[in-house]
Amino acid sequence: MMDMPKREKVHRDTGGHDRISEIRVAGMRSIERLVIHIDGLAVLLGENGSGKSTIVEACELLRRSHRSGFLDAFHRLHAGCTGLASDALRLGVTIVGSGPDLHYDFSLLRKGVRTVIRSEELRVGRGNRPRFVLKRTRTRAKILSPAKNRLVERKEYDREQLLLPLLLAEDDEPCGPGARAVRALEGIEIHLPFVRGPACVQTTDRIELLENGLANASYQLKNACSPKHWRETLDYIKLGLGDEVEDVSTEGDPGGGGFALSIKFTGRRPEPATMMSDGMLAYLALIAVLRLKKRRSLLVFDEPDLHLHPHLLRRVVGFFETAAQSQPVLIATQSDQLLDALASPARTVHICRLDDQRRTRLYRPDASALERWLERYRGIGELRSQWYEDLVLGEEES
């Protein structure tokens, strides 16, 4: 049986890959304006309705933004500006890693029942004098011409699309700012709580979790990764579900269209996914997400604690902390057990609060107050359950 990954040591190994280090959201439900800095693991906690899932949904919008038909999807899946209770939505990210820092922002405006693109910008570099690669207003668009080394007005373009994909198409360099920004947005991966499908395990339609679901991911882990990687994955599964787990198999689904998953315990016949409990499935799915060798710019989970027994949850928190060493991980949770299992809550927790006008505000815990309280309490979860959360509330994030 393998040891649990060491959680105290925080060592980032992002290997020069692009990752999202900051998310900017304005005009979305309870969020008037918010900047979330992500360095490794970021855990959002807060009372019901304090805006955690809204931040997750902002990530989803960013992920989709560069795709064609984005405004249609914005109406279909998010009910447009009406659904977001806003006349003007602004979203942005900072991307760091494989080159100079990139800052991408766009804003959408409600026009009657329609939504129009009000602005879009891509800037390169830090400080007060970043260089614009793309600058667009309601009526005009300018794109950097490498030949002329300045922004040049673009007359012909699709008013209904964001311009970032155009930049990608026209970028000569595969590592140019347009290509990097599109890859970073595409590299956002979002997981909502798991639900059961009729045959295999599926997720809600808003998650593209594992593309075709848990069974397909397990197939990939078992067959496309090395035997050593699969053995380690099986060890992770045993850590949570017990040493009696002999194997997890995937076979062609007789219904077609994918694979069916089964798990074999010692001395028993393989049991199909349909017979597994919600908690077992949720655990397997989280292991699959974290063991798949995918390059993400940001990995987001809304309430990953759902269905999980506290012991399994402690394991899963360890996995998140390990995963966050190589990619940013953002988690929204209500679970005291998850909070109590965090190795460095002062560094990872962001507290969502509604102010007297029901607008979301974001606070960090006060590190020194927390350290004192943690001499007697298990973690922020236990403090919170006893109504002491205010005593460790630190400064508001800018």
Ligand SMILES: Nc1ncnc2c1ncn2[C@@H]1O[C@H](COP(=O)(O)OP(=O)(O)OP(=O)(O)O)[C@@H](O)[C@H]1O
């Ligand atoms: N579909 C919606 N349309 C309009 N407002 C909404 C919608 N969903 C949520 N809200 C509002 O947005 C605010 C933030 O909600 P959000 O779902 O982000 O909170 P949360 O922190 O995830 O809460 P919970 O812990 O209950 O999941 C709340 O004030 C809520 O009333």
Ligand SMILES: [Mg+2]
């Ligand atoms: Mg929520």
